[in-house]
Amino acid sequence: MxxxxxxxxxxxxxxxxxxxxxxxGFLASRGATWADAEELAMDTFAEAWLGGARRNAxxxxxxxxxxxxxxxxxxxxxxxxxxxRRGPQPLxxxxxxxxxxxxxxxxxxxxxxxxxxxxxxxxxxxxxYLEATSAREVAALLGASPKAVESRLYQARxxxxxxxxxxxRRMEGAxx
Amino acid sequence: xxxQETPDGGEFRAQExxxxxxxxxxxxxxxxxxxxxxxxxxxxxxxxxxxxxxxALPRAAGILPLDLGWLGASKLWWLATPALLLAGCVLAAxxxxxxxxxxxxxxxxxxxxxxxxxxxxxAAQFVLFTTxxxxxxxxxxxxxxxxxxxxxxxxxxxxxxxxxxxxxxxxVGGIDRATVATLAIAVLEALLVLSPxxxxxxxxxxxxxxxxxxxxxxxxxxxLLPFVQPIAxxxxxxxxxxxxxxxxxxxxxxxxxxxxxxxxTLTIAVDADAAASWQTLAHVAVAAGELGGFVGLxxxxxxxxxxxxxxxxGGSMIVLSAAHHLGIVDGDQWRTAASQKSFxxxxxxxxxxxxxxxxxxxxxxxxxxxxxxxxxxPATRDRLAERLVAGWPTAETTFPLQELAEIxxxxxxxxxxxxxxxxxxxxxxxxxxxxAKGERPFRGGFAPxxxxxxxxxxDSTHQAVALxxxxxxxxxxxxxxxxxxxxxxxxxxxxASPEVQLHRLATATDLARLERMTGPIDRAPLQVxxxxxxxxxxxxxxxxxxxxxxxxxxxxxxxxALP
Numbered sequence: 001m002x003x004x005x006x007x008x009x010x011x012x013x014x015x016x017x018x019x020x021x022x023x024x025g026f027l028a029s030r031g032a033t034w035a036d037a038e039e040l041a042m043d044t045f046a047e048a049w050l051g052g053a054r055r056n057a058x059x060x061x062x063x064x065x066x067x068x069x070x071x072x073x074x075x076x077x078x079x080x081x082x083x084x085r086r087g088p089q090p091l092x093x094x095x096x097x098x099x100x101x102x103x104x105x106x107x108x109x110x111x112x113x114x115x116x117x118x119x120x121x122x123x124x125x126x127x128x129y130l131e132a133t134s135a136r137e138v139a140a141l142l143g144a145s146p147k148a149v150e151s152r153l154y155q156a157r158x159x160x161x162x163x164x165x166x167x168x169r170r171m172e173g174a175x176x
Numbered sequence: 177x178x179x180q181e182t183p184d185g186g187e188f189r190a191q192e193x194x195x196x197x198x199x200x201x202x203x204x205x206x207x208x209x210x211x212x213x214x215x216x217x218x219x220x221x222x223x224x225x226x227x228x229x230x231x232a233l234p235r236a237a238g239i240l241p242l243d244l245g246w247l248g249a250s251k252l253w254w255l256a257t258p259a260l261l262l263a264g265c266v267l268a269a270x271x272x273x274x275x276x277x278x279x280x281x282x283x284x285x286x287x288x289x290x291x292x293x294x295x296x297x298x299a300a301q302f303v304l305f306t307t308x309x310x311x312x313x314x315x316x317x318x319x320x321x322x323x324x325x326x327x328x329x330x331x332x333x334x335x336x337x338x339x340x341x342x343x344x345x346x347x348v349g350g351i352d353r354a355t356v357a358t359l360a361i362a363v364l365e366a367l368l369v370l371s372p373x374x375x376x377x378x379x380x381x382x383x384x385x386x387x388x389x390x391x392x393x394x395x396x397x398x399x400l401l402p403f404v405q406p407i408a409x410x411x412x413x414x415x416x417x418x419x420x421x422x423x424x425x426x427x428x429x430x431x432x433x434x435x436x437x438x439x440x441t442l443t444i445a446v447d448a449d450a451a452a453s454w455q456t457l458a459h460v461a462v463a464a465g466e467l468g469g470f471v472g473l474x475x476x477x478x479x480x481x482x483x484x485x486x487x488x489x490g491g492s493m494i495v496l497s498a499a500h501h502l503g504i505v506d507g508d509q510w511r512t513a514a515s516q517k518s519f520x521x522x523x524x525x526x527x528x529x530x531x532x533x534x535x536x537x538x539x540x541x542x543x544x545x546x547x548x549x550x551x552x553x554p555a556t557r558d559r560l561a562e563r564l565v566a567g568w569p570t571a572e573t574t575f576p577l578q579e580l581a582e583i584x585x586x587x588x589x590x591x592x593x594x595x596x597x598x599x600x601x602x603x604x605x606x607x608x609x610x611x612a613k614g615e616r617p618f619r620g621g622f623a624p625x626x627x628x629x630x631x632x633x634x635d636s637t638h639q640a641v642a643l644x645x646x647x648x649x650x651x652x653x654x655x656x657x658x659x660x661x662x663x664x665x666x667x668x669x670x671x672a673s674p675e676v677q678l679h680r681l682a683t684a685t686d687l688a689r690l691e692r693m694t695g696p697i698d699r700a701p702l703q704v705x706x707x708x709x710x711x712x713x714x715x716x717x718x719x720x721x722x723x724x725x726x727x728x729x730x731x732x733x734x735x736x737a738l739p
Contacts, residue, residue, distance in 0.1 A: 008214055008221075016214065024208055029736040034206050037737065042213060046220035110194065110202055115738055122736050129199040131207055161194045 012049050018062060019045075019069055021131030022138050027073055028130075029123035031081050040080060044073040066140025109171060113163035121156035128153055202739045332713040335363055339720035343727035353728035357403035360721035361412045364400070367714065368393040368416070371423050383708050384663060390423040392711065396718035403725055453675055454494050455537065456682045458501035459638060463685035467692070478504065485513050496541035510548035519545060527556050533563035535582045543589045552590065561592040568599070569606070575624050577610050581639035584646055596646065604650035607640055611653060617664045620657030634665050634683060641686040649694055659697040662687040 008016070023044060027037035048069055114122065127138045128149075135149040142149065339360075371390045397416055401409050461473070481499045484492035496513075499505045513519055519542075526533075526542055535542075546552045564583045569576030580603065584596050596603075610622045612632035621632020622640035637658075649655060666683035691697055705712060 008218055012217070013214070016210075016217065020208055020210070020213055024206075028206075032737065034737050038208050038213065039216070041208075042216035042220055045217045046224065049217075049221060050224060107198075107202055110198060111739060114202065119736060125199065126203070126736065126739075129196070130203045132196075132200060157194050157199075164194060 009049070012045065015048070015065055015069075016045055018133075018137050019066065019141065021133045022127040022141050023069060023073060025126030025128070025130040026070070026123070026141055027077055029119070029126050030074075030077055032077060036080065040073065040076050043076050044069055047072050047076070062136060062140045066137065067143060070141050070143065109164050109167040110160070112167045113160055116163050117156065117159055120152070121159055124149060124152045125156050125160070206737075206739055329713070332717055335717045336720050339724040343724045353403050353725060353730050354405050354408075356728040357400045357725045358405070358408045360725055361397050361400050361404060361408070364393050364397045364718065364721060365412065365415055365419070367717065368397070368419050368423060371714075383710055384660065385708055385711055389711050389714055390420060392714050392718060394420050396721060400721065400725060453678065454498040456678050458498035459682045460678060460685055461502045463682075463689055467685070467688055473502070473504070477502075481505070485509065493541060494538045497538050500541050500544050505544070507544075507548045510544045514545040514549040523549065523551065526560070527551055529563070531563065532567035533560065533583075533586075534567040534579050535564075535586055537578075537582060540585070543586065557590050557592065560590050561587060561595055564592075565595060575636075576606060577622060577624060577636050577639050577643075580606060581642055584643060588646070600647045603643060603647045604652075607643060608650055608652045610636070610640065611658070612661075617661070620654060620659070620661035621665070632661050634679070637661065637665075638682065638686060641690055645689055645693060655690075655694065655697045656699050656703070658690075659687060662690075 020041065023041045024034070024037045027040050027044075028034050032040055048065075051072070114125070117125070124138065124142075127133065127141065128135070135146045135153065139146040139149040144152075368390055371393060394416060397412060401412060404412065457473075457477075481495055481504070484495035484499070514523060522539075522542060523546060526546065546556075564586055567579070567583060569579050569583075573579060584603070587593060587596050607622070610624075610626055612618050612621050612623045612626070612630050614630055614632075618631035621634070622636040623630050624633055624636040644653075662683055666680050666687060699707065
């Protein structure tokens, strides 16, 4: 027997559909772990909904909603980071966002290359590829134009490719 | 993943490895579960209900032009408003708003102007910002010292709040160092533009180090330039290059270095008809001789004196008196001159009259003539002394300080300094009564007639200093205020005419001679802090800006989670 899907207001569901992935990626790029980023993203949607965004912006105005969510998310993130910085550090817990599936070892060179990318390239990749999201939503969250996001994605992929190539060569050298 | 071997040697290729599918696979294990996510949001909504409390900050974050929410729910960010306004004014004036926005966007701290334009709350906020900017700038330029102090305090406090907020935010990686530095430079350059109001030539306040103010700001800006984006660096450097010369050069008054300055000013040509210049030249020459800096006179001076001996017009009396003070006329020359008809008449009047004697400064030449002609016998001496004492200033005297200075000089000149010593207390009382108590730049100097106009004048202060050197400094006299008056009026403007330089030098020599007698006249440390409050406030603002920049991380979110 499967649990019944949670029903939310259609407009809120639409927002979540558009921004869930980019927003988690955005928060994970700024100091939150994946698990914390997901929790903070949930908080952000709840705050935005309760804060009356539904009254101030049209449901299809992604730029407006994106700017609204970004502002709330940043404030929640900063408050969270301050709390974390002040308080005792909890022991590492199981990351609920990570499924128990084994990691794909073939992705290791890519993962290593990603770790060496510039932070702004990492961010745009996280936001875009965490879920299959269009550049428009990413742009709305970053306060940039979709063209600028596409350009940054292109540069990020190119940089990632170069780094991955380097790692592949290194691995190939080690295997010989 | 599309790793594969190439046909020629088993090389791995990455070209196909970073396609969309691979990147989606890379993040697949981090992808939120839609059902669990929706349940989480629903749980939060249920938990908080429709209670709108606690959402003011997120709401504000959605409409503020900059992300100021990190300043906290205490609304302290309102205090930071003036500093932000000043920054905004400069940025707008430069037309650099777009560049700055681009810089912010690069740092992923986007300030979407769309947010600002949207909604009635944002419009009201924009109006409020603009109104406050007008009030702030209007107050700064109103010229009122009280308003200036209040505004500087506001700017200082608000910049402090801003710096603390930025530092808090930056330490957790919320804002990068380049953005903080850009904001800090904008604040400092705004203050630099306005700094002439605080470092002005001398209209208000008691600062003696005001010249350091624009340089303090400039130093702060220059040290922050390496941290900003190239475009912001270029614009900031350009603005600094334009504004600094204007602000730093405006008040470039400087106290002449005594006795070094004698070498430049004593050798200037003096206008034969300018009485004040001859008196001033004599004044400076006496000081130069006393302070060991006499370097000789301009070649035109001696011919003018020779012409004055040949003629005997009223104007030449001033030159002759100056010649006596300069000490460049020998006894024979005075004796010869004394035999001339016009001078002989004046000397006879001086010896025989019984009326109170109140000599003028331009009659000083009569004393060496009297000595050289052999007429200054003890009886004449006593008679002159009686007349001089009889001419001692009273309550009804119009310019008592000026007359007293001449009487004292004559009494000393005829060898009756004992009469001056006997009246030391009375002279002290007169000096204290004549020291101006009003506002700068007239405070601390000596007023010729305090009953009529209680403002210090340079001429009266020359005479008062001569008296102070003769009878000592009364304890009631405000030496610090006198020093400030002499500094203000002795500081010469850049590219001033030689005559102006000479007059400034005369005032500077007064201070040098006074400090030679009393020792350095220093302000109390607390007084220094109060007087230099503008500079202290600016220095604190600069330090706060540096602290905020130093607190920021080079990259705002270098600790992003890995897939």
